[in-house]
Amino acid sequence: DAGVTQSPTHLIKTRGQQVTLRCSPKSGHDTVSWYQQALGQGPQFIFQYYEEEERQRGNFPDRFSGHQFPNYSSELNVNALLLGDSALYLCASSSDVGSYEQYFGPGTRLTVT
Amino acid sequence: GEDVEQSLFLSVREGDSSVINCTYTDSSSTYLYWYKQEPGAGLQLLTYIFSNMDMKQDQRLTVLLNKKDKHLSLRIADTQTGDSAIYFCAESNDYKLSFGAGTTVTVRA
Numbered sequence: 001d002a003g004v005t006q007s008p009t010h011l012i013k014t015r016g017q018q019v020t021l022r023c024s025p026k027s028g029h030d031t032v033s034w035y036q037q038a039l040g041q042g043p044q045f046i047f048q049y050y051e052e053e054e055r056q057r058g059n060f061p062d063r064f065s066g067h068q069f070p071n072y073s074s075e076l077n078v079n080a081l082l083l084g085d086s087a088l089y090l091c092a093s094s095s096d097v098g099s100y101e102q103y104f105g106p107g108t109r110l111t112v113t
Numbered sequence: 114g115e116d117v118e119q120s121l122f123l124s125v126r127e128g129d130s131s132v133i134n135c136t137y138t139d140s141s142s143t144y145l146y147w148y149k150q151e152p153g154a155g156l157q158l159l160t161y162i163f164s165n166m167d168m169k170q171d172q173r174l175t176v177l178l179n180k181k182d183k184h185l186s187l188r189i190a191d192t193q194t195g196d197s198a199i200y201f202c203a204e205s206n207d208y209k210l211s212f213g214a215g216t217t218v219t220v221r222a
Contacts, residue, residue, distance in 0.1 A: 004155075033209065042117075042201055042212030043156070056208045090155055092210075100144045102210060104156040 002027060004093050004105035012111045013081050021076045021108045025093030031055075032074040033102060034066060037088040049074050050096060078110075086112045117213035119202050124219045131189040133216045135202030138183060142204035145178060147187045150199045150215070159187070159200075194220050 005024045013019050025032050031050045035043035045058035049068035068074045072093075078085055088109050092102040116138045125131045137145070143164050148156040162169045162176045162185075169176045175188040189196055199215040 031208075035210075040214070042203075042214050043210070045209040045211070048208045050208075058209060092156075100161065100205060101158065103158060104148075106155040 004091055004103055006089075006091050006105040006108050008108060009106070010109045010111075012113060014113055015081055015083060017081050018077065018079045019081060019110060021078075021089050021091075021110070022073065023076070023091030023093075023105060024073045025091075026103050029093035029095050029103075030072050031094045031096050032068060032072065033092045033094070034074070034076045035090040035092065035104075036060070037090055037107070039087070043090055046076070081112045083112050086110060117202055117204055117211055119200075119213035119216045121214065122217050122219070124221060125192050127192060127194060127220050127222050129192055131187075131192045131196065131218055131220075133187045133189075133200050133202075133218065135185045135187075135213055136183055137185065137202070137204045137211075139204055139206055139211070140180075140183065142206055144205045145176075145185050146201075146203040146205070146210065147174075147176065148201040148203060148212075150201065152198075156201065192218075192220050194222070196220055 007022045033048040034046040037043040047057040048055050052068045063079045065077045088107045090107045091105045094102045119135045146161040147159045173190045177186045197220045201215045203210040203212045
């Protein structure tokens with residue numbers, strides 16, 4: 001049973017560019033959440049997708065957007081990258097029925113130069 | 114609002130028990146969690162407790178919840194070198210998790 005997978009593993013971008021990160025949820029899960037983890041800090045909630053809609057959003061600007069596909073996989077898009085967007089981006093999946101258990105992927109390390 | 118606080122560091126001798134503490138502020142939290150993060154990796158769900166419970170035991174892990182004081186602790190019995198990692202406490206509110214800054218646990222021989 002595959003767990004949560006994310007791609008790519010690492011990414012280097014330049015300020016002002018745009019980036020797309022991808023996530024496939026654990027088998028049987030239909031809900032995907034995205035978190036940003038800056039170095040030395042705990043993860044911060046960006047948003048959650050369920051039934052292809054953004055269900056809840058954290059305190060992040062509109063430069064951060066997402067999408068969920070019919071197969072429950074998800075993308076996180078960040079436009080107009082800033083140096084401060086450098087972080088580990090984590091995807092977590094859960095089942096809406098048992099949504100109290102969120103399982104995390106290995107993350108995508110984004111470096112903005 | 115949500116605010117989760119943890120001590121930053123803990124050093125423990127191999128074979129001893131580790132106790133990691135956490136305080137939270139949101140009294141409406143339904144579940145409280147402990148996650149483990151090893152270097153360069155994602156977060157591993159260790160255990161969680163429903164807010165109407167005061168204790169949960171799972172093999173070497175014991176979670177204690179004092180809802181009145183909004184205090185959560187994780188005890189790891191017989192700590193091993195493989196337990197060296199960062200441990201995050203988190204509370205749930207609606208659909209999102211709010212995390213503390215993490216406690217770095219170092220196990221020394």
